[in-house]
Amino acid sequence: MTKLNSKIPDGPLETKWTKYKSTVPLVNPSNKRNIEIIVVGSGLAGASAAASLAELGYKVKCFCFQDSPRRAHSIAAQGGINAAKNYQNDGDSVYRLFYDTIKGGDYRAREGNVHRLAEVSSAIIDQCVAQGVPFAREYGGYLDNRSFGGTQVQRTFYAAGQTGQQLLLGAYSALSRQIGKGSVEMHTRHEMLDVVIIDGKARGIIARDLISGKLERHFGHAVLLCTGGYGNVFYLSTNAMGCNATAIWKAHKKGAFFGNPCYTQIHPTCIPVAGDHQSKLTLMSESLRNDGRIWVPKKQGEARKANEIPEDERDYYLERRYPAFGNLVPRDVASRAAKERCDAGYGVGVSKMAVYLDFAFAYERYGKTKANQLGLHTASGAEILKLGKAEVAEKYGNLFEMYEKITGENPYEVPMRIYPAAHYVMGGLWVDYDLMTTVPGMYALGEANFSDHGANRLGASALMQGLADGYFVIPYTIGTYLSQDIRTKAISTDHEAFAETEKKIQEQIDRLMNIKGARSVDHFHKRLGKIMWDKCGMARNEKGLAEAIGEIKALREEFWKDVRIPGGQNELNAELEKAIRVADFLELGELMCKDALHRKESCGGHFREEYQTEEGEAKRDDDNFTYAAAWEFKNVGEWELNKEDLNYQVVHPSQRSYK
Amino acid sequence: MNLTLKIWRQKNSKEEGKLVTYQVDGISKEMSFLEMFDVLNERLVAKNEEPIAFDHDCREGICGMCSMHINGRPHGPWTRTTVCQLHMRAFEDGETIVIEPWRAKGFPVIKDLMVDRSAFDRIMAAGGFVSVNTGNAQDANCLPVPKADADESFSAAACIGCGACVASCKNSSAMLFVSAKVSQMALLPQGKVERKDRVMNMVKQMDVEGFGNCTNTGSCESVCPKGISLHHIARMNREYLLANITE
Ligand SMILES: Cc1cc2nc3c(=O)[nH]c(=O)nc-3n(C[C@H](O)[C@H](O)[C@H](O)COP(=O)(O)OP(=O)(O)OC[C@H]3O[C@@H](n4cnc5c(N)ncnc54)[C@H](O)[C@@H]3O)c2cc1C
Ligand code: FES
Numbered sequence: 001m002t003k004l005n006s007k008i009p010d011g012p013l014e015t016k017w018t019k020y021k022s023t024v025p026l027v028n029p030s031n032k033r034n035i036e037i038i039v040v041g042s043g044l045a046g047a048s049a050a051a052s053l054a055e056l057g058y059k060v061k062c063f064c065f066q067d068s069p070r071r072a073h074s075i076a077a078q079g080g081i082n083a084a085k086n087y088q089n090d091g092d093s094v095y096r097l098f099y100d101t102i103k104g105g106d107y108r109a110r111e112g113n114v115h116r117l118a119e120v121s122s123a124i125i126d127q128c129v130a131q132g133v134p135f136a137r138e139y140g141g142y143l144d145n146r147s148f149g150g151t152q153v154q155r156t157f158y159a160a161g162q163t164g165q166q167l168l169l170g171a172y173s174a175l176s177r178q179i180g181k182g183s184v185e186m187h188t189r190h191e192m193l194d195v196v197i198i199d200g201k202a203r204g205i206i207a208r209d210l211i212s213g214k215l216e217r218h219f220g221h222a223v224l225l226c227t228g229g230y231g232n233v234f235y236l237s238t239n240a241m242g243c244n245a246t247a248i249w250k251a252h253k254k255g256a257f258f259g260n261p262c263y264t265q266i267h268p269t270c271i272p273v274a275g276d277h278q279s280k281l282t283l284m285s286e287s288l289r290n291d292g293r294i295w296v297p298k299k300q301g302e303a304r305k306a307n308e309i310p311e312d313e314r315d316y317y318l319e320r321r322y323p324a325f326g327n328l329v330p331r332d333v334a335s336r337a338a339k340e341r342c343d344a345g346y347g348v349g350v351s352k353m354a355v356y357l358d359f360a361f362a363y364e365r366y367g368k369t370k371a372n373q374l375g376l377h378t379a380s381g382a383e384i385l386k387l388g389k390a391e392v393a394e395k396y397g398n399l400f401e402m403y404e405k406i407t408g409e410n411p412y413e414v415p416m417r418i419y420p421a422a423h424y425v426m427g428g429l430w431v432d433y434d435l436m437t438t439v440p441g442m443y444a445l446g447e448a449n450f451s452d453h454g455a456n457r458l459g460a461s462a463l464m465q466g467l468a469d470g471y472f473v474i475p476y477t478i479g480t481y482l483s484q485d486i487r488t489k490a491i492s493t494d495h496e497a498f499a500e501t502e503k504k505i506q507e508q509i510d511r512l513m514n515i516k517g518a519r520s521v522d523h524f525h526k527r528l529g530k531i532m533w534d535k536c537g538m539a540r541n542e543k544g545l546a547e548a549i550g551e552i553k554a555l556r557e558e559f560w561k562d563v564r565i566p567g568g569q570n571e572l573n574a575e576l577e578k579a580i581r582v583a584d585f586l587e588l589g590e591l592m593c594k595d596a597l598h599r600k601e602s603c604g605g606h607f608r609e610e611y612q613t614e615e616g617e618a619k620r621d622d623d624n625f626t627y628a629a630a631w632e633f634k635n636v637g638e639w640e641l642n643k644e645d646l647n648y649q650v651v652h653p654s655q656r657s658y659k
Numbered sequence: 660m661n662l663t664l665k666i667w668r669q670k671n672s673k674e675e676g677k678l679v680t681y682q683v684d685g686i687s688k689e690m691s692f693l694e695m696f697d698v699l700n701e702r703l704v705a706k707n708e709e710p711i712a713f714d715h716d717c718r719e720g721i722c723g724m725c726s727m728h729i730n731g732r733p734h735g736p737w738t739r740t741t742v743c744q745l746h747m748r749a750f751e752d753g754e755t756i757v758i759e760p761w762r763a764k765g766f767p768v769i770k771d772l773m774v775d776r777s778a779f780d781r782i783m784a785a786g787g788f789v790s791v792n793t794g795n796a797q798d799a800n801c802l803p804v805p806k807a808d809a810d811e812s813f814s815a816a817a818c819i820g821c822g823a824c825v826a827s828c829k830n831s832s833a834m835l836f837v838s839a840k841v842s843q844m845a846l847l848p849q850g851k852v853e854r855k856d857r858v859m860n861m862v863k864q865m866d867v868e869g870f871g872n873c874t875n876t877g878s879c880e881s882v883c884p885k886g887i888s889l890h891h892i893a894r895m896n897r898e899y900l901l902a903n904i905t906e
Binding site for chain 1: 770792
């Protein structure tokens with residue numbers, strides 16, 4: 001029944017990629033010069049792909065909606081990037097990275113892809129260092145590592161709390177070099193609004209120049225969507241304000257299947273919502289859970305301040321429930337546990353929707369060690385505390401500073417208040433081993449595809465995946481397609497398919513502008529976000545999801561009758577930009593709920609209340625759900641489900657336990 | 660809080676702009692500065708007026724998109740803070756706040772508070788890279804880098820390219836921005852191979868873009884949200900001199 005072919009090469013897992021690389025058809029250099037490739041997005045995935053393809057000799061056009069490619073949201077990643085270097089001699093290997101990622105994803109990812117990811121991880125670090133990325137180093141001058149959740153080795157490379165920034169600036173420098181040479185034509189402040197399909201193949205895009213408002217046509221022999229994640233469907237998330245689903249959603253409506261839309265990652269440690277004005281949520285890196293202890297008061301509705309609550313009246317609930325992993329359980333588990341405590345009435349802060357992340361013990365521990373190192377054996381408690389705080393500041397200073405700016409509270413004096421927030425999407429466009437969607441010639445890279453993280457992503461793996469896709473996978477796999485396309489001449493953008501697609505987009509814009517309703521775009525976005533958060537967030541159930549679908553449909557109708565967009569369309573108009581994005585979120589939200597409703601099991605970030613163990617843990621149903629759901633668009637609000645069976649040949653799925 | 664805002668409104672790059680006064684009430688101290696703008700814009704939409712255009716994206720101080728001159732200071736009153744991280748606690752009830760775009764020849768206004776900073780991208784394209792194709796690299800640990808150099812290089816690489824340095828400078832100089840990249844690369848073995856061409860090409864492009872020279876006033880450093888130090892400019896000057904005399 002399935003129309004899906006994942007094109008995983010035959011042969012043993014560890015030789016699939018090597019064999020693929022040495023047998024993939026090549027495009028000769030003189031032909032490359034005549035082949036044009038469109039790359040939408042300039043984040044880690046897009047910038048690395050655009051630069052690498054241009055280096056190979058292809059003619060590349062790259063697009064982003066920000067004013068510079070350097071500002072893509074990859075810039076905000078804090079913690080680090082994984083690679084199986086085994087520099088620490090602690091037993092890491094390609095296999096272990098592969099295994100941890102498959103297990104972390106709760107056995108809902110493809111073995112072939114994940115193994116390839118682990119294989120190329122090492123070369124990513126080499127490439128970045130060669131570009132001048134200033135990773136953290138030890139005193140001997142060699143690269144330093146830190147540990148992250150869900151693993152037992154130290155394989156995370158980092159640059160203070162700004163790893164994403166440094167990696168993106170590296171990729172941006174490679175991209176800039178190609179722009180300078182004229183081999184990449186960069187279009188900033190441009191938003192792709194649709195793909196153009198000719199004879200069943202992706203052949204270009206329609207993009208809006210955000211300054212003039214003009215619609216433009218761009219041809220490409222192939223189109224790469226590297227447009228990031230859709231976490232902003234929740235309105236409040238750790239994503240940047242501009243992150244959107246439009247590019248992949250329009251592609252979906254043109255035939256690209258959507259993979260596992262309901263798999264979303266809710267990150268446990270974010271600064272909680274402060275009021276109705278809230279526009280985004282700020283992440284406090286996972287690395288803080290190395291040293292912070294999470295707790296709530298033992299008494300419901302506790303009115304005392306954190307520092308007034310004695311030790312024996314505190315519930316360190318993660319340590320209580322998961323003695324083996326304690327505060328370092330994976331993200332999905334930590335998030336659900338926080339929600340459970342707050343829902344049961346133990347939350348803290350004004351809103352009561354927060355838990356404490358407390359560093360008091362770390363101050364003491366680090367302070368004592370430091371005092372010993374300094375030979376201060378008679379140091380007083382106050383001196384130890386002071387030394388300890390200085391040590392913690394060295395590790396996490398920038399995060400503490402950020403916390404204080406936002407909340408006005410000094411986290412060195414009172415515990416941080418944190419709560420889970422929408423952060424990352426494992427779902428995205430379904431792609432095969434070549435990273436090609438179900439539309440020939442259209443690829444999806446980075447967070448935009450559904451690829452390698454199954455139902456839950458481990459920390460520090462998204463950066464790895466984005467760069468793997470762009471630097472080391474697509475330069476090879478695109479040859480499979482383009483080698484068959486060398487006789488295709490550039491198609492004129494006067495072609496009727498371009499005209500027709502542009503006309504449809506123009507109609508959509510006209511329609512939006514002419515509604516002249518009473519409510520702002522944000523009004524609708526906030527309401528959608530609330531439905532998604534309440535009913536398709538950390539915990540889901542059949543009744544809630546069914547309700548959500550009805551509510552989203554109704555909200556969508558209301559939006560198309562009552563949204564108000566001031567200003568004109570032939571000028572810079574931020575409200576219009578938002579409206580186009582929210583119109584797509586209003587369709588995507590429904591599909592997410594539909595997917596969540598159909599998956600009658602709990603796995604990773606998808607927790608269905610009906611399917612849990614007696615202890616309240618996620619209960620998978622491997623017999624019935626070991627597949628990737630790939631949704632085929634039929635009509636607005638109407639989809640057909642296709643299934644790609646996941647065959648585990650090397651790893652054997654078992655229940656994840658962190659007790 | 661009730662505030663009086665005087666905000667620069669300019670329809671597009673061709674028309675002239677002016678300061679327009681807005682009264683906003685009901686602002687809470689917990690809001691970020693940009694959330695205060697969201698509230699104002701929401702009210703403008705309700706009145707069918709055009710909202711104020713301003714650049715922003717990450718809202719966590721790292722993308723470098725936000726860029727407002729607040730009461731004469733880029734990014735407002737807090738040190739080492741971008742506008743998006745500035746919170747309304749910084750202001751008093753009843754205060755008047757004047758908000759303008761970056762002002763510099765190299766950064767023409769696009770609309771209201773948005774400016775065109777593509778000159779920075781062109782400077783980078785002129786030399787802000789190491790010429791290494793994907794796949795060329797050897798094992799990362801083949802090139803040990805002294806920790807002090809790596810840390811110093813990182814402190815330069817932390818630049819977010821927001822342009823506050825240019826906006827604060829009486830000469831509209833982009834030296835802090837350019838020197839941050841030159842310095843980051845000059846400190847690393849990977850960057851040494853092309854050090855001369857890099858500094859020459861980047862400085863040349865900087866001049867083409869119409870940015871002024873540095874007269875060591877230091878205002879750039881004091882407003883830089885990432886605390887990029889003036890000594891990177893000194894290092895760039897040395898690099899430039901070296902490149903010139905050995906040419
Ligand atoms: C706060 C935060 C911290 C994180 N920390 C880590 C970490 O420590 N480790 C880790 O591994 N991962 C981390 N992640 C996840 C990781 O950063 C992202 O998954 C990854 O960077 C996504 O890269 P990308 O290239 O796919 O997309 P992005 O970097 O989001 O880039 C998307 C690009 O597409 C463009 N674009 C989008 N839509 C359009 C359109 N319609 N038209 C034109 N252009 C468009 C944008 O302009 C942009 O250039 C973090 C994420 C967040 C939010
Ligand atoms: S919005 Fe990104 S730095 Fe301010």
